[in-house]
Amino acid sequence: xxxxxxxxxxxxxxxxxxxxxxxxxxxxxxxxxxxxxxxxxxxxxxxxxxxxxxxxxxxxxxxxxxxxxxxxxxxxxxxxxxxxxxxxxxxxxxxxxxxxxxxxxxxxxxxxxxxxxxxxxxxxxxxxxxxxxxxxxxxxxxxxxxxxxxxxxxxxxxxxxxxxxxxxxxxxxxxxxxxxxxxxxxxxxxxxxxxxxxxxxxxxxxxxxxxxxxxxxxxxxxxxxxxxxxxxxxxxxxxxxxxxxxxxxxxxxxxxxxxxxxxxxxxxxxxxxxxxxxxxxxxxxxxxxxxxxxxxxxxxxxxxxxxxxxxxxxxxxxxxxxxxxxxxxxxxxxxxxx
Amino acid sequence: xxxxxxxxxxxxxxxxxxxxxxxxxxxxxxxxxxxxxxxxxxxxxxxxxxxxxxxxxxxxxxxxxxxxxxxxxxxxxxxxxxxxxxxxxxxxxxxxxxxxxxxxxxxxxxxxxxxxxxxxxxxxxxxxxxxxxxxxxxxxxxxxxxxxxxxxxxxxxxxxxxxxxxxxxxxxxxxxxxxxxxxxxxxxxxxxxxxxxxxxxxxxxxxxxxxxxxxxxxxxxxxxxxxxxxxxxxxxxxxxxxxxxxxxxxxxxxxxxxxxxxxxxxxxxxxxxxxxxxxxxxxxxxxxxxxxxxxxxxxxxxxxxxxxxxxxxxxxxxxxxxxxxxxxxxxxxxxxxx
Numbered sequence: 122x123x124x125x126x127x128x129x130x131x132x133x134x135x136x137x138x139x140x141x142x143x144x145x146x147x148x149x150x151x152x153x154x155x156x157x158x159x160x161x162x163x164x165x166x167x168x169x170x171x172x173x174x175x176x177x178x179x180x181x182x183x184x185x186x187x188x189x190x191x192x193x194x195x196x197x198x199x200x201x202x203x204x205x206x207x208x209x210x211x212x213x214x215x216x217x218x219x220x221x222x223x224x225x226x227x228x229x230x231x232x233x234x235x236x237x238x239x240x241x242x243x244x245x246x247x248x249x250x251x252x253x254x255x256x257x258x259x260x261x262x263x264x265x266x267x268x269x270x271x272x273x274x275x276x277x278x279x280x281x282x283x284x285x286x287x288x289x290x291x292x293x294x295x296x297x298x299x300x301x302x303x304x305x306x307x308x309x310x311x312x313x314x315x316x317x318x319x320x321x322x323x324x325x326x327x328x329x330x331x332x333x334x335x336x337x338x339x340x341x342x343x344x345x346x347x348x349x350x351x352x353x354x355x356x357x358x359x360x361x362x363x364x365x366x367x368x369x370x371x372x373x374x375x376x377x378x379x380x381x382x383x384x385x386x387x388x389x390x391x392x393x394x395x396x397x398x399x400x401x402x403x404x405x406x407x408x409x410x411x412x413x414x415x416x417x418x419x420x421x422x423x424x425x426x427x428x429x430x431x432x433x434x435x436x437x438x439x440x441x442x443x444x445x446x447x448x449x450x451x452x453x454x455x456x457x458x459x
Numbered sequence: 460x461x462x463x464x465x466x467x468x469x470x471x472x473x474x475x476x477x478x479x480x481x482x483x484x485x486x487x488x489x490x491x492x493x494x495x496x497x498x499x500x501x502x503x504x505x506x507x508x509x510x511x512x513x514x515x516x517x518x519x520x521x522x523x524x525x526x527x528x529x530x531x532x533x534x535x536x537x538x539x540x541x542x543x544x545x546x547x548x549x550x551x552x553x554x555x556x557x558x559x560x561x562x563x564x565x566x567x568x569x570x571x572x573x574x575x576x577x578x579x580x581x582x583x584x585x586x587x588x589x590x591x592x593x594x595x596x597x598x599x600x601x602x603x604x605x606x607x608x609x610x611x612x613x614x615x616x617x618x619x620x621x622x623x624x625x626x627x628x629x630x631x632x633x634x635x636x637x638x639x640x641x642x643x644x645x646x647x648x649x650x651x652x653x654x655x656x657x658x659x660x661x662x663x664x665x666x667x668x669x670x671x672x673x674x675x676x677x678x679x680x681x682x683x684x685x686x687x688x689x690x691x692x693x694x695x696x697x698x699x700x701x702x703x704x705x706x707x708x709x710x711x712x713x714x715x716x717x718x719x720x721x722x723x724x725x726x727x728x729x730x731x732x733x734x735x736x737x738x739x740x741x742x743x744x745x746x747x748x749x750x751x752x753x754x755x756x757x758x759x760x761x762x763x764x765x766x767x768x769x770x771x772x773x774x775x776x777x778x779x780x781x782x783x784x785x786x787x788x789x790x791x792x793x794x795x796x797x
Contacts, residue, residue, distance in 0.1 A: 149601065186573070194532060194538055194541050194542070194545075194557060195535065195538030195539055195541065195542050195738075196538070197533065197535065197538075200532055200533030200534075200535075200538060201533055203532050203533065203559075204532070204533050207532075207559065207561065211566065216558065216569075216570050216573050216574075217558065218556045218557070218558055219532060219556070219557040219558065219559075220554065220555065220556055220557065221541075221545065221557075223545065228549065231554075232554050235524070235554050236554075239524075239578075262490060263487065347741075347742055374742050375742065377742075377744075378741070378742055378744075381744065400533075401739060401742075403685075403716070404685055404712050404713065404715075404716050404739075404743060405742060405743060405744065406715075406716075406719065406743065406744035
């Protein structure tokens with residue numbers, strides 16, 4: 122059987138690169154001399170060259186692309202996460218493309234399938250709305266490697282993670298050590314699974330110490346944003362607590378503003394503790410005590426794992442855990458009798 | 460002449476969608492029944508169907524994609540800008556893909572050319588490092604519509620912009636109105652052209668009022684970041700000024716922390732003014748007075764303009780200007796004699 126003519130054969134005979142041939146046959150060859158263009162078209166006709174879908178796919182795939190799906194690009198947590206992704210992608214000569222469907226699962230699925238049509242090499246998925254069904258239908262089905270950093274731990278596959286339960290325990294121990302006896306919790310009105318783990322770890326330690334947290338009285342729920350924390354200040358004060366653990370730093374920072382406007386001194390009258398260690402914590406007043414998630418490392422680690430998965434396929438799902446730790450700043454202090 | 464068989468003809472005869480035929484012929488048809496796959500392959504052989512590069516390009520282009528090039532994804536200014544892009548892209552059913560080469564022009568150029576290979580419909584370019592050469596070689600050459608929101612105003616093409624000169628004037632008038640007589644400037648150690656416009660507008664008004672700003676004494680230069688502003692606090696104090704205009708909010712916020720650590724009361728002892736109105740300004744202490752750029756609107760406006768350009772090509776370059784205005788918060792106050 123005669124060997125099928127390939128684009129490489131044309132390129133060799135024309136004395137130009139494969140890319141040049143590809144661009145000329147794609148009618149994108151205006152940058153090349155008329156002679157080169159004509160030579161390539163003549164060779165195509167001479168050999169009755171038929172472009173091959175797979176060959177074309179290979180060309181497209183030669184520039185390696187990683188899709189990074191985050192819930193919200195403007196959120197500093199995910200900004201830092203993406204910087205971690207970029208640091209590794211750049212080294213490995215992958216192009217990171219970030220997309221965000223702002224928690225709309227339908228839009229997310231549509232964007233995803235379009236990325237796959239564009240021959241994406243792999244995906245880093247940091248999204249709480251991505252469902253197992255979408256992953257199966259759209260991603261696994263097309264054999265696209267992916268790494269999860271999600272907030273619901275419901276999907277199968279390679280993942281990077283931290284222990285939220287442990288992080289919650291660390292926060293509780295810190296506030297107990299400072300002598301607080303009445304402690305409130307400020308959490309999301311629509312918590313993801315990892316937030317529940319975080320709060321369960323917190324409550325477990327508080328209750329083991331002999332104190333109580335009454336759900337209906339000591340747990341305040343609000344949107345997981347600065348504005349959510351800000352407007353919850355009144356309710357947090359109404360609990361009579363001397364310390365509060367907020368589910369993330371954004372909420373804690375909003376709460377700081379709300380307390381400040383009410384003339385409450387932090388930490389003298391109220392200790393405030395956050396979670397995440399976003400890069401703004403050093404620039405609010407007072408500087409925010411928090412539990413650190415290694416956000417940059419999570420992005421970098423997910424990307425390393427993904428590139429390994431792209432280069433060496435294996436069936437075994439891998440999980441990599443990253444440490445959490447206390448970052449003590451100025452927003453928490455010893456209990457002071459009123 | 461006999462009409463060339465198209466993928467649509469195959470799809471019609473097979474009773475399946477064009478996408479189905481495309482996927483089967485791409486060897487990505489495992490999801491379809493064996494009967495469907497065989498039917499499609501048989502029709503391809505019967506009609507000697509030859510996939511057409513242009514047809515394939517049309518299919519790829521049918522899902523419209525906008526590339527958004529920003530210098531730094533983790534910067535809240537560009538986070539908000541991208542949210543503006545997304546708001547319009549979503550309505551118009553374009554997919555926004557964000558990429559960031561962190562101010563490395565070579566990497567930027569490489570990423571760009573790869574995006575173009577992937578049949579991107581257009582580009583929103585918010586980058587100070589993008590050169591005219593790159594735009595000509597990579598973007599215009601491939602006939603990719605683009606909109607600029609850059610910091611050097613050196614390139615030709617459609618653009619969205621604000622008046623930095625006017626913004627600087629607004630800042631100066633505000634500080635003069637508060638009675639300040641000795642005013643310092645904190646700007647970048649590597650200013651883009653728009654920052655120079657901003658500072659020229661500022662100086663013009665100050666000098667017109669009879670006051671002076673001595674470059675070597677009253678203008679402090681530092682990296683355009685929170686850390687830059689923070690470490691510049693000592694130098695700013697050494698000027699003996701009672702008010703300072705920082706080139707952007709990040710620097711101003713860093714400066715607030717530096718002043719606070721030195722026991723300087725803002726605004727009683729020092730008024731601090733920023734530029735941009737990023738969404739953190741309300742959550743620092745004291746809340747930051749600034750000149751607002753309509754960041755979200757700039758992203759949305761650029762995207763609207765781009766989609767119009769994609770849909771109706773014209774030769775005329777367009778420029779859309781957006782207003783700047785004073786946002787008075789708590790970090791500036793009347794001059795108080797020491």
